[in-house]
Amino acid sequence: MGPRTVKYVLFLSFFVTIPVPYYMGELEFAPVLRAAFIVGLGLVVMVDAGVGGLVTLMALLGGVQVLFWGGAQWAVSGLAARLLCASVDESRRIWFVSAVAAALLSVGLTQIYATPLSSLTPHSTLREIFR
Amino acid sequence: MRRTAIVLVILGALGLVAPSGAFERTEHRLSCEQYDALRTPYFGDLHVHTLHSSDAFTQGTRLTPRDAYRFARGEAVGLQPFDSQGRPQRSAQLRRPLDFAAVTDHSESFGSVHLCARPDSSVYDTVSCRIARQWPRLAFFGFGASCGQADGDCERFEAQTWQEMQEAAEEAYDRSAACGFTSFVGFEWTAADQSVNNLHRNVLFRNAEVPPAALPSSRFPTPEALWDGLDEGCRREDSSCDAVVIPHNSNLSAGLMFTASEEPFDPAYATRRADYERLVEVIQHKGASECLAGAGTTDELCDFEILPYDNFMGRFLPVLSGDPAPINFTRTAHGEGLRLRRTLGVNPFEFGLIGSTDTHLGTSGWVAEDTHEGHGGAGISIGEILPQGLLDPIEYNPGGLAVLWAEENSRDALFAAMQRREAYATSGPRITVRFFGGWDYPETLCATLSFAEAGDANGVPMGGRLAPPPAAATGPVFAVQALRDPGVPGVPSAPLERIQIIKLWVDGEEVREQVVDVAGRRSTASVDEKTCERGGEGADSLCAVWRDPDFELGEDALYYVRVLENPSCRWSTHACNRAGVDCDAGMVPRGYEDCCNPDFPRTIQERAWTSPIWYVPPAA
Structure with a gap:
């Protein structure tokens, strides 16, 4: 597993599971993926219903935060990948990175996310973040 | 007006109207069996939201104005969340019915709230509306169709909603001699400075004669514009229509509720304000607004149900909200009114006090501390699953009641009590x-x-x-x-x-x-x-x-x-006890962390x- 692959896997794991605070009318503490999903829905509404109004503001606000947190996670993933490649030999890297990803996914399956914008429940698991 | 007078004369001759008392009679109805010239205290809720308010609808509230009045009269209702068959998973019922109530949905959302929900809407099948139905919480933030797209549907739904609210109020109003329950037609005018500094006011009408449409802040953006609208649409020479305007949540107004849109005050403004705004809601779900400990007062009892922030942002993004301003509170405003009277000759803040709930569940007068499950709105949104933990933010409360001293339980008598400010607020109990x-x-x-x-x-x-x-x-x-x-x-x-x-x-x-x-x-x-x-x-x-x-x-x-x-125990203490929270032993189930927050009292x-x-x- 090369440094680039390590970086991609870590970034994907972070993006999908690590809760970050973002504000879109309400303060949520959930994965960047959820924020990006909400921004995506906003963009669809803007295409369908036209630009303007609260939804545009929400999408803009959310978009900036997705870029910020996504960028931060990309940078952290790169740093972590470099450190990992320097300290763990190549044959063991896959197990190490897999373990990190699995651990993050496991924690994400518990109700750790604060999602007041959810139509289902204000405290979501990874399986519920698209509601 | 003339036609009403003729009808009243005829009904009076037939013995179908009550003897004239201290208040003017503007409607025809049977005389109340219970009439007391020395007046009786009637308990009610003048601030209730149902599915016609977008913040309530997008949280799953499905109670209609008719349901809210049924609840106020003592009937049980089902509440969200609903199961897959549409059956409510919670129910509620008052221990004692109310004497009066007013459904005051946000006039701004009368039309738009139904755009994506009603199959007869021209935009029902659009992608935006599908998104709004699939993710209803996002619909509150504009994820859905807009009135501009909807080819006149907003106007049509707005008119239908206003009509339905009037019909529901009429059906609930007891015009028999028993005078068991009074309803008022009303709405909430939901203006806010910079979206978050609350200037909201409830508008209640004296009788069934009301303007042809409710007055939203989109078309009447300032309190002065609202009064102008009421002058034009209600208080006309040829009409018995009259209205009171009741500000609420001055505690969340960032100091703006008790100011004029264009300062400084002048006598004409002060006179109009005192005329329309004869009451202020001093207690409701989102806190009390009487006085603030430490802000120009040494009154140790000013710490009652105080929200620790200055506007709505405090609830959702506290970093952008400051500490409450002293002028947010009625006591400060009352004092300022005395001071202004000396210079203006008129006191713009000659207002009385009432309480209400501001429930967004349609549960009028649901104020018991021991059964409090939140009121939705700016509180916790109950989605498709009942969340674990406290069902309301720790700083909120069940709200209060309005009490009116009136000769009888009729619209004219209660409205007159509001106008002469013979009214008071309670934080829930029915203290006389x-x-x-x-x-x-x-x-x-x-x-x-x-x-x-x-x-x-x-x-x-x-x-x-x-x-x-x-x-x-x-x-x-x-x-x-x-x-x-x-x-x-x-x-x-x-x-x-x-x-x-x-x-x-x-x-x-x-x-x-x-x-x-x-x-x-x-x-x-x-x-x-x-x-x-x-x-x-x-x-x-x-x-x-x-x-x-x-x-x-x-x-x-x-x-x-x-x-x-x-x-006595605060609502949160009842809820925490039921959940078996023991802060000393570290037994704190998920969602109940605020039970151990020392900033909030356990008793009140x-x-x-x-x-x-x-x-x-x-x-x-």
Whole structure:
């Protein structure tokens, strides 16, 4: 597993599971993926219903935060990948990175996310973040 | 107007209208069997949202105005979340029905809230509407269709909603001689400065004669524009239509509720404001607005149900909200009004006090601390699953009630009580408070059976202005009587602790205040926080006659009463106990972390606040 692959896997794991605070009318503490999903829905509404109004503001606000947190996670993933490649030999890297990803996914399956914008429940698991 | 008068004359001749009393009769209805010239306290809720409010609808509220009135009259209702068959997973019922209520949905969303929900909408099948239906919470933030897309549907739905609200109010209104329940047609005008500084006001109409459409803040953006709209659409020469405008949540207004859109105040503005805004909602779900501890007051009881922020942002993004401003609070505004009267000749803040819930579940008057499950709205949104933990933010409360002293339970009588401010607020319990001010009440008044009769004969009730002092007067005298909430079998209310009179006056340019215990005393009663059992002594009734010893003839002043119950458990303590929270032992189930937040009390002293009685010095 090369440094680039390590970086991609870590970034994907972070993006999908690590809760970050973002504000879109309400303060949520959930994965960047959820924020990006909400921004995506906003963009669809803007295409369908036209630009303007609260939804545009929400999408803009959310978009900036997705870029910020996504960028931060990309940078952290790169740093972590470099450190990992320097300290763990190549044959063991896959197990190490897999373990990190699995651990993050496991924690994400518990109700750790604060999602007041959810139509289902204000405290979501990874399986519920698209509601 | 002329037609109404003719109908009234005919009905009067047939004995179908009540004898004329202290209030003007504008509607035809049967006489009330219960009519008391000395007036009766009626308990109600004048701030209720149903599915026609977008913040309620997008949280799953499905109760209609008809349901909200049914609930107010004592019937059980089902509440969200709903199961896959659409069956409600919660139910609610008042222990005691209300005497009156008003459904006050946000007029801004009358049309738009139904755009994506009704199959007869022209945009129902659009992608935006599918998204709004699939993710209803996002629909509150504009994820859905807009009125501009909808080819006149908003106007159509707006008219239908306004019509439905009137019909629901009419159906709930008891026009029989029993006079069992009164409804008011109304709406909430939901303006906010910069979206988050609350300027909201409820508008209630006197009778069934109302404007052809509700007045949204999108078309009437300032309070002055709202009053203009009501002048034009309601208070016309040829109509018996009349309205009161009741501001609420001044605590979240960032200091703007008690200012004018264009300062400085002028007499014309002050006169209009005092005319329309005769009442202010001092307690509701989102906090109390009486006074703020430490802000120009040493009153230790000003820490009751205070939100720790200055506007709506405080709830959702606290970093962008400051500490509450002193002028957010009615006591500060009352004092400012006295000061302004000296320069303007008119007091713009001559308002009385009421309480209500601001429920967004359609549950009018659901104020019991021990059964509180939130009221939605800016509180916690109950989606498709009942969340674990506290069902309301720890800083919120179940809201209060409005009490109106009226001759009978009819729209005209209750509306007249609102206009003369013979009204008071409670934080939930049905405490009865009577308050009179005059110049020569005897000290033995409490011992007589004619308290109310003498109160009326020799002075004015709460909400009034003292008559000019007689030549030999040494100071105004106030008579106040309070009765404990009788409760219901098995659920007794807490006994009364004490009655306080709060005096504000203007000394030079300074507003000063004094809080005097006039009956009862600070209680040694206790509450077991684990079981919520109350102990210690309290009173079933309290009464006092108090003469102001420091009265100055030339100083503007006002006096109002605060009645306190013995301490009892706050709603959050009941909820935390039910969940088995033990902070000392570290047993805190998920969602109940705020049970151990030391910033919020575990017990409270429920209370009532009367409207003031004002003293205006004779012109020099």
